Structures are given as structure tokens and as C-alpha cells.
Amino acid sequence: MRKKLILIILIIGLMSGIVAIQAKLTGIRGLEWKKESITYLPKNLLIKPALLGFETTVANYLWIRSVLYFGDHYITDQNFEYLISMVDMVTRLNPYFYPAYEFAGLMIPDLCRNPDAARVILERGIFYLGEKRWNPAFYLGMIYYKYYGDRKQAAYYFALAAQAKGAPVKKLASLASMFYNQTGDRRASHSVLSFLYETSESPDVRKYLLDKLAGGYAVGKPLKPD
Numbered sequence: 023m024r025k026k027l028i029l030i031i032l033i034i035g036l037m038s039g040i041v042a043i044q045a046k047l048t049g050i051r052g053l054e055w056k057k058e059s060i061t062y063l064p065k066n067l068l069i070k071p072a073l074l075g076f077e078t079t080v081a082n083y084l085w086i087r088s089v090l091y092f093g094d095h096y097i098t099d100q101n102f103e104y105l106i107s108m109v110d111m112v113t114r115l116n117p118y119f120y121p122a123y124e125f126a127g128l129m130i131p132d133l134c135r136n137p138d139a140a141r142v143i144l145e146r147g148i149f150y151l152g153e154k155r156w157n158p159a160f161y162l163g164m165i166y167y168k169y170y171g172d173r174k175q176a177a178y179y180f181a182l183a184a185q186a187k188g189a190p191v192k193k194l195a196s197l198a199s200m201f202y203n204q205t206g207d208r209r210a211s212h213s214v215l216s217f218l219y220e221t222s223e224s225p226d227v228r229k230y231l232l233d234k235l236a237g238g239y240a241v242g243k244p245l246k247p248d
Contacts, residue, residue: 088125
């Protein structure tokens with residue numbers, strides 16, 4: 023019991039140290055730095071051994087900060103410079119944490135303009151959650167279609183998603199078939215965005231998708247590689 027208490031104190035100390043450094047930087051750089059306080063993240067997993075088995079706890083903490091960071095910038099400057107590193111670190115520390123993969127699949131390609139980073143994170147999600155969650159494979163299929171123009175690979179991932187536990191098999195099979203034979207039908211974009219909105223579990227993601235649908239992003243425009 024005493025060992026466990028010591029470990030908890032060490033983890034709290036680690037987090038407090040990060041916060042203290044951020045606070046000091048805030049004092050030096052001014053209030054503008056405060057918004058980016060979450061960005062003081064390690065560049066690799068050298069920090070992992072120091073977490074002494076509390077990776078999930080730290081991942082949860084980082085996720086909360088990441089969501090706050092996203093919300094702040096989504097309603098202000100739309101600058102998501104650090105979102106990729108945040109989501110990547112959360113999924114490295116806790117690769118079974120599904121909400122981070124939803125952000126990777128929907129936010130990073132569009133808002134961060136980096137489908138490659140999203141693809142890498144989603145491949146991690148499929149490895150750890152592929153049998154339990156259909157969504158990571160579906161998001162990856164969307165990336166292959168929209169950003170790489172690879173309809174065949176997109177359909178492959180839709181079909182893979184249909185094999186996951188609890189997957190909407192008929193809908194995914196239909197989409198896979200459509201994408202295998204897709205010829206630029208403008209209804210495809212609206213159909214997919216609506217489907218994502220209906221199945222999302224994240225309020226932030228649902229609001230983002232609703233804004234897209236309400237703004238006519240998908241209506242009258244074929245989904246095509248950027």
C-alpha cells in the first residue's frame with residue numbers, strides 16, 4: 023500500500039512539474055502562452071518508464087487538456103498546430119482509448135491538413151481496437167478515398183470495418199460496394215457525413231459534422247481528393 027501511495031505521489035509530482043514549467047513560461051511570455059500550455063509534451067516515449075504503470079492516468083489527463091485546447095481554438099483562430107502531437111501521445115500512452123482515434127480520423131485530416139498523420143494513428147487504432155470497434159477502419163477508408171484518391175483501398179477498409187463487433191454491417195457493405203464502383207456521385211459525400219454524424223459518440227465531433235452539413239459542405243459537391 024505504501025509503495026502504491028509513493029507511486030501516486032510521484033505521478034502527481036510529474037504532472038505538477040509540467041504545470042509549474044508552463045506557469046513559469048506564461049509569466050515570461052505573457053497571456054498568449056497560456057492557451058498553448060498543453061503543448062509542453064515529450065517528443066517521444068522516453069517519459070513512459072517514468073510513469074511507473076500510470077500511463078492510462080496520464081493519458082486521461084492529457085486527453086482532457088487536448089479537448090479543451092481543441093474547443094478553444096475551434097471557436098477562435100482555427101489554429102490546431104499541436105493537436106496531432108496531443109492525440110498521438112494519448113494513443114501511445116493508452117492505445118485502447120477510442121475517442122482519440124475519432125479525433126484522428128475526422129479532425130486531423132481536415133483541420134490540421136495532415137491525412138498522413140491521421141493514417142498512422144488510425145493504423146494503431148485498428149491494431150488495438152479493430153475487432154471491437156469498426157470506426158477506425160472506416161475513418162481510414164475515408165482518408166484513402168478523399169485524400170489519396172484510392173477507391174479500392176477505401177473499400178477494403180470499409181469491408182474490414184464491417185467485420186468488427188457490433189458494426190452496422192449492411193450500411194458498411196453498401197458503402198464498400200458504392201466506393202468500389204464510385205464514379206463521382208455527389209450524393210456520396212452527404213451520405214457519408216450524415217452517417218458519421220449519426221454514429222459519433224463525441225459531442226465535439228457531432229457539432230463539427232453538423233456544421234459541415236448545415237454549411238452545405240457536402241451538398242452538391244462530389245467527394246474527391248484534395
